[in-house]
Amino acid sequence: MRDLTLPSSPTFWRSPVRGTRFTSLLGLALLVGIPVVFATGLLSYAAYNPDLSPVNDQTPDKGLLGGYLFPWPTDPHWLYRLTQGVHVTLGITLVPVLLAKLWSVIPRLFAVPPARTLARALERLSLLALVGGGLFVFATGILNIQLDYLFPGSFYRLHFYGAWVFVAALALHVALRLPAALRAVRRRGGPPEGGADSGASDPGASDAGASDALRPAAPTTSRRGALWFVGAGSLLLLGTTAGRSFDGPLRATALLAPHGWAEPGDGPGGFQINKTAASVGVTPEETAAEVWRLALVGPAGTVRLSRSDLAALPQHTAALPIACVEGWSTSDQRWRGVRLRDLAGLAGHEEGSVPDVLVTSLQRSGAFRRAALRANQVADPRSLLALEVNGAPLTPDHGFPARVIVPAAPGVLNTKWVARMEFRQLSARDGGDR
Incomplete structure (x- = not known):
């Protein structure tokens, strides 16, 4: 009788979609997108001129984390519109990729023993900050976009420090995992679509961070189909968010944004506001x-x-x-x-x-x-x-x-x-x- 009662059991996780290359492709997509989100977030922070403390500064204990700050320029006049539009829109677009990546490696969170080598122990520690920090930063950002301040304390402070924790953990994780992920993406041949990768036969597979099912269930979709599904979700979020950075008909497409489809009014003052008098x-x-x-x-x-x-x-x-x-x-x-x-x-x-x-x-x-x-x-x-x-x-x-x-x-x-x-x-x- 198969032991399917504990998540630590090798036979508990049976999805045939999980696999080395699937996980690696999602990780590389995040590796391209997250640095852009982080860089534009730092620019957003600089735009507040937080060195004019404590009036503008919501993060008074930033120390070396604010060492890059510079006087925010006034040219081009659309600079903040561009950087913050990219920061928020790309962040939302990456949500399906982030969730799919976390789903693909869930079995590894329950692995027993947790680590057999020092490198694997460091990786597991980085995952705590990586997963927790990533979910925290994305969640607080989305709540702020929706004007729902459900979190305790200042959004600026929480989001700022959370982003640094997340990126530090990401940098450590990339240093430990990138070579194996690249090997997995470059592999040719391998198992048929929808089947499990053979980690035992490929030395790089066990290092790539995937969680291949030892006894996979019957496939309901291929891995290619799953990637298309994730990509379609990202495109849907892009299409229902990006329009709020524009006026006219495009703004009506921003169905998921509080400053999107809602009609701001008519006349000379008929454009968006955040707060009424x-x-x-x-x-x-x-x-x-x-x-x-x-x-x-x-x-x-x-x-x-x-x-x-x-x-x-x-x-x-x-x-x-x-x-x-x-x-x-x-x-x-x-x-x-x-x-x-x-x-x-x-x-x-x-x-x-x-x-x-x-x-x-x-x-x-x-x-x-x-x-x-x-x-x-x-x-x-x-x-x-x-x-x-x-x-x-x-x-x-x-x-x-x-x-x-x-x-x-x-x-x-x-x-x-x-x-x-x-x-x-x-x-x-x-x-x-x-």
Whole structure:
């Protein structure tokens, strides 16, 4: 009588689809995609200018992990729209590949004894961080995309540290497994479609990380068919996600994205937002033109300007998109308002010595109620304190009476409902609290 009761039994796992080459192909696909997701994630982190701590920094203990950080540029103006769109869309597209890869090696998690050599012991330890880190990073990322913050603590901190754990484990795993995986992919001949690979007859098979069934069940699909199924799942997710990075008919294809198929509205302000004024506690009473005042703080002291005062200053127009960490973006919108560098001049800074700026919003809840921008962002002539968009005054949900708009910056740094702007040099040490 066959022992099928324990997962550690060699005869418990009977799927004929599992095999050395099947597992290796999935692993190589991830090896191509995950570094791109990781690199664009690091760029996304840099775009927040987290060295302006603790205002922008959600990961204050990053240490050497933040050693690569650099001042985020303003050119090209669609840079963050591209990098974050690739990060999120590719991450979602890889989900079926990741799940299929984990399914293909499940039997190895129950192997007894767990390790016979030091190299195999290191591999098993790396798998704990690899599998756990991978599932954690993908799960938190997908929850963030769907605006479901079910995890404890800051998304930025959890996702950042989780990604480094996952990638470190992946690097160790690749170092241990890549040669065997390449041997498996290059093999010619082998078992018939849908049958089990003969690991006993191929020395490389036992090293490739596959879990071949010793007593395979009757096949219901071939391995080629299983790979096509995984690929089709990835293409389906790509097709139902990528459209939210575009306006027009393509956005209607983003069925799985909260900023996809939902109609944002009509008119000049008919483009996507993340948060409404009501959701963050901004009331019509405090944003009324006769009540609201912008405070500019600098060497000249505190200068207070009404919306009509701002409208009387030289107005400039910039065509810029809104791009958010969740991966959605809009096409270029036509913003009109006062240049940030002109406001720095009103605050007492000489032309040519524009500093950083700390911006405070009227909003009472949510992250980045206060956000900092670097001097290069303030100095860009397209960086505005916008009063209008697409030829009409800002709507309350788009930041009326005034909002910041900066080329290539993440949407959350384009602060809405601006109340105060402090123009001065900020540092990683004091983050604007000096």
